[in-house]
Amino acid sequence: MMPLFASRGGIYPPERKSRSNQVPLQQAPLPARVILPLRQHSGRPGVACVTPGEYVKTGTRIAKRDGLISADVHASISGTVTQVSAHAIQIEGDGLDTRHTLTPLDWRETDALTLLARLDESGVVGLGGAGFPAQFKARVIERHAIDTLIINATECEPYITADDIILRHYPGEILEGAQMMASLCGASQIMIGIEDNKPEAIAALKQVIAQSRPARVTLSVIPTRYPSGSEKLLIKTLLNRTVPSQGLPADVGVLCHNPGTLLAALQAVKSGQPLVERVMTLTGEAITRPGNYWVRLGTSIDELLAHVGLERARLSKVVQGGPMMGNTLDTLNAPVTKLTNCLIAADQAELPPAPPASPCIRCGACESVCPVQLLPQQLHWYAHAREDDKLEQHHLFDCIECGACSYVCPSHIPLVNDYRNAKDRLRHQQIEAAKAEHAKHRFEFRQARLAREEAEKQARRHARLAQGKSSSGSSAPTTAPQADLRSLRIAQTAAKAAVRKAEKVLAREAQQSPDESHDDLEMQLATARENLKAADLKLAQARQSAQASEESQ
Amino acid sequence: MSMLHASQAADAPISTGGTPPTASLMRWVAAATLPGIMTMTAFFGLGVLSNIVLAAAFAFVLESTVLYLRKRPILPALNDSSALVTGVLLGASLPPASPWWLIGVGMVAAVVIAKQLYGGLGQNPFNPAMVGYALLLVSFPAHMTLWAPPQPLVGESLWAQIMGSLPSEQIDALSGATPLDAFKQKADELSATRFWANDPLPAGTLEAWRMISLAWLAGGALLLARRIISWHIPAALLGSLALLAMLFHLADANQFASPTFHLLTGATLFGAFFIATDPVSAATSRRGKLLYGAGIGTLIIVIRNLGGYPDAVAFGVLLMNLCVPLIDLYTVPRPEGHARGAMR
Numbered sequence: 001m002m003p004l005f006a007s008r009g010g011i012y013p014p015e016r017k018s019r020s021n022q023v024p025l026q027q028a029p030l031p032a033r034v035i036l037p038l039r040q041h042s043g044r045p046g047v048a049c050v051t052p053g054e055y056v057k058t059g060t061r062i063a064k065r066d067g068l069i070s071a072d073v074h075a076s077i078s079g080t081v082t083q084v085s086a087h088a089i090q091i092e093g094d095g096l097d098t099r100h101t102l103t104p105l106d107w108r109e110t111d112a113l114t115l116l117a118r119l120d121e122s123g124v125v126g127l128g129g130a131g132f133p134a135q136f137k138a139r140v141i142e143r144h145a146i147d148t149l150i151i152n153a154t155e156c157e158p159y160i161t162a163d164d165i166i167l168r169h170y171p172g173e174i175l176e177g178a179q180m181m182a183s184l185c186g187a188s189q190i191m192i193g194i195e196d197n198k199p200e201a202i203a204a205l206k207q208v209i210a211q212s213r214p215a216r217v218t219l220s221v222i223p224t225r226y227p228s229g230s231e232k233l234l235i236k237t238l239l240n241r242t243v244p245s246q247g248l249p250a251d252v253g254v255l256c257h258n259p260g261t262l263l264a265a266l267q268a269v270k271s272g273q274p275l276v277e278r279v280m281t282l283t284g285e286a287i288t289r290p291g292n293y294w295v296r297l298g299t300s301i302d303e304l305l306a307h308v309g310l311e312r313a314r315l316s317k318v319v320q321g322g323p324m325m326g327n328t329l330d331t332l333n334a335p336v337t338k339l340t341n342c343l344i345a346a347d348q349a350e351l352p353p354a355p356p357a358s359p360c361i362r363c364g365a366c367e368s369v370c371p372v373q374l375l376p377q378q379l380h381w382y383a384h385a386r387e388d389d390k391l392e393q394h395h396l397f398d399c400i401e402c403g404a405c406s407y408v409c410p411s412h413i414p415l416v417n418d419y420r421n422a423k424d425r426l427r428h429q430q431i432e433a434a435k436a437e438h439a440k441h442r443f444e445f446r447q448a449r450l451a452r453e454e455a456e457k458q459a460r461r462h463a464r465l466a467q468g469k470s471s472s473g474s475s476a477p478t479t480a481p482q483a484d485l486r487s488l489r490i491a492q493t494a495a496k497a498a499v500r501k502a503e504k505v506l507a508r509e510a511q512q513s514p515d516e517s518h519d520d521l522e523m524q525l526a527t528a529r530e531n532l533k534a535a536d537l538k539l540a541q542a543r544q545s546a547q548a549s550e551e552s553q
Numbered sequence: 554m555s556m557l558h559a560s561q562a563a564d565a566p567i568s569t570g571g572t573p574p575t576a577s578l579m580r581w582v583a584a585a586t587l588p589g590i591m592t593m594t595a596f597f598g599l600g601v602l603s604n605i606v607l608a609a610a611f612a613f614v615l616e617s618t619v620l621y622l623r624k625r626p627i628l629p630a631l632n633d634s635s636a637l638v639t640g641v642l643l644g645a646s647l648p649p650a651s652p653w654w655l656i657g658v659g660m661v662a663a664v665v666i667a668k669q670l671y672g673g674l675g676q677n678p679f680n681p682a683m684v685g686y687a688l689l690l691v692s693f694p695a696h697m698t699l700w701a702p703p704q705p706l707v708g709e710s711l712w713a714q715i716m717g718s719l720p721s722e723q724i725d726a727l728s729g730a731t732p733l734d735a736f737k738q739k740a741d742e743l744s745a746t747r748f749w750a751n752d753p754l755p756a757g758t759l760e761a762w763r764m765i766s767l768a769w770l771a772g773g774a775l776l777l778a779r780r781i782i783s784w785h786i787p788a789a790l791l792g793s794l795a796l797l798a799m800l801f802h803l804a805d806a807n808q809f810a811s812p813t814f815h816l817l818t819g820a821t822l823f824g825a826f827f828i829a830t831d832p833v834s835a836a837t838s839r840r841g842k843l844l845y846g847a848g849i850g851t852l853i854i855v856i857r858n859l860g861g862y863p864d865a866v867a868f869g870v871l872l873m874n875l876c877v878p879l880i881d882l883y884t885v886p887r888p889e890g891h892a893r894g895a896m897r
Contacts, residue, residue, distance in 0.1 A: 014565045016564070245888060367838065398888045406555040
């Protein structure tokens with residue numbers, strides 16, 4: 001057993017997990033109709049690739065990844081596409097659930113590129129809540145050296161038990177999924193971080209580890225304390241490595257995955273099943289059959305809750321996610337997405353409305369529970385006074401929005417709300433300030449596209465010319481000096497480096513703030529790619545003519 | 554947004570993670586003053602209670618009046634009990650059986666000027682009770698520096714004293730001196746041992762002050778145990794005070810009293826647990842609290858030993874209140890993930 005490294009702060013909220021983890025995993029009924037949003041992940045929405053009236057099977061791709069940080073979307077039932085809007089695709093089911101599967105692969109025998117392509121075309125994204133595209137996360141090896149893959153099975157939010165339950169049911173598959181992802185990113189060891197309030201899941205994992213004796217897998221049972229599952233805190237606890245502020249786990253050689261993601265990734269590879277369903281926790285006092293269910297993506301939340309016995313008279317609110325970091329739904333007329341890990345149908349007593357806030361008396365309770373050592377009450381003052389430089393000086397952007405401060409505040413001040421609003425305001429200012437920059441990037445993209453098209457035209461003309469010449473037998477003009485070839489080669493290398501750099505910047509930004517739009521960075525990447533294409537074409541063309549002139553001599 | 558709250562989650566496995574709501578927090582502070590107040594009453598008579606009752610009454614009346622004038626909701630503010638705490642703390646600081654008008658003037662300075670004019674609870678840069686106390690000390694030194702000797706529960710002229718109708722010759726006759734005062738007034742050539750051997754104080758004075766100090770310590774321990782205050786400020790205050798007193802004492806034992814004397818007389822323990830820990834006007838980070846407490850302890854000894862006043866808790870606290878913005882600026886903790894020394 002590895003030693004655990006203490007971190008500061010944290011709270012002990014009521015767990016309320018027993019309501020949903022006492023029953024085995026169940027299957028929610030096949031929905032008659034699904035609405036699949038094009039954006040069920042961080043980054044850009046997918047682009048619809050079906051038209052109304054088209055017949056689709058369960059697992060047919062209906063939207064394609066658009067840009068670097070984006071993901072495919074698949075039909076979660078078989079039937080007919082009835083509506084394609086800018087945001088979502090609606091499918092009317094035929095009730096047959098005819099499956100479209102990809103070729104099953106043995107990941108140990110398959111090369112990395114094929115595996116990455118499989119994750120890509122299966123639409124696997126992080127199922128813990130952030131929805132970061134798994135294929136892109138696995139490609140981290142292009143930019144960072146990774147030595148440890150962490151299975152984040154802490155599930156520290158109250159109420160949620162989805163990871164707990166799938167760990168009990170699929171411990172072997174999850175471990176195998178972790179081994180696959182570890183081999184993809186080059187991690188030599190796997191660590192499982194799990195809170196000590198999940199004895200059954202721990203037992204299941206121990207049994208699997210004892211049976212299969214995998215190399216370099218460590219199971220670390222950590223004390224139950226919110227928010228132990230926050231990625232950076234978990235890395236500190238398990239490995240005593242500190243992820244730098246504004247940095248990524250990959251900066252310290254770590255990749256974290258949620259058990260659900262690993263299961264989905266393995267299923268995509270081993271059984272060729274795209275991501276069309278997920279396990280989610282349905283709980284709360286206002287439903288009579290709480291538990292964990294396999295639910296098809298796109299299922300209506302209203303129908304789903306009705307299926308588990310929603311008592312509408314008792315219902316006070318429906319929370320998506322956990323009670324600490326989740327959000328209250330305005331309408332039940334919304335679909336389940338890849339990001340929906342939990343729905344809490346709460347009655348008035350269990351999640352009562354917050355009492356009115358009274359003034360801050362600077363008691364410091366918030367400071368003592370803050371897991372990242374901020375001064376929440378100072379941030380509160382500065383957020384209200386809109387002192388933006390002070391906010392940044394007090395590290396507002398290091399706040400992980402865990403809600404521990406709001407939980408303990410004796411004056412019931414909605415601190416996290418203040419911070420979110422302040423962050424939004426500051427980001428908005430940055431976007432406004434960068435508008436001119438965006439316009440420049442758009443212009444550069446257009447220039448690059450035109451240049452690439454010009455290069456293509458040139459290449460075609462050149463090819464025609466060369467063909468004509470070879471048939472006519474006349475000698476080619478020997479105007480391909482070596483120096484020109486060399487400078488083209490240098491230009492091509494520079495263009496490649498620019499693409500890599502643009503990818504890196506985008507990847508970092510997207511992982512740091514998965515909820516933001518990164519269109520500008522995507523555009524810069526596209527520009528770099530156009531430049532690379534043009535450089536490639538020019539180089540190939542110059543080489544050809546050089547070759548031709550050599551031959552003719 | 555967190556939809557759970559410590560005060561509403563009765564089923565939380567460990568409830569010590571949070572503090573009780575602000576109102577009950579204030580009431581705990583008021584409750585924790587009881588041992589100190591009761592001991593004081595036992596030694597100095599009902600004049601102690603009359604101070605506190607009058608001060609608390611003034612606190613409620615003044616707070617409601619100002620809130621009414623400011624057109625702010627009155628009941629929620631009264632319900633948070635912060636005015637009550639200010640009243641109790643100022644009342645406990647005043648010489649027993651202070652005249653009503655003295656208490657009134659002090660409470661106007663505390664509640665109206667120091668608290669409400671700055672924007673009410675949470676907005677005041679200075680400790681309200683100490684603003685009231687300091688104003689009275691500089692404006693009415695005769696009334697403020699003379700404590701009656703230990704006396705029975707009901708003193709001879711208690712009522713006349715409270716009503717302020719006692720002639721000033723009689724006040725002087727009634728008054729004794731506090732141990733701090735007496736030691737300060739002693740002739741320079743008189744050695745400390747001879748001074749104590751003569752026992753210049755009325756009988757039982759020193760013991761009374763020791764018992765009262767220990768009672769405040771007991772109240773402070775209750776606040777610590779309930780996690781209503783953190784240990785940082787009292788520990789730093791008492792530590793720096795004892796250390797500095799020791800240095801002075803070692804340098805010249807005749808001029809400067811021992812650390813024990815400084816700890817157990819005057820308002821040291823009362824100030825360390827009940828005054829300096831007022832969160833509103835104190836520094837916020839852990840490191841800042843240590844600096845803040847140490848600053849108060851240092852100022853207390855410097856003023857007691859070298860300054861013109863026998864005691865200095867109020868001035869020490871107010872002067873350090875002034876420094877809080879500066880302390881806060883330079884003690885922002887280093888969040889997880891920021892390199893050491895990389896702070897701006």
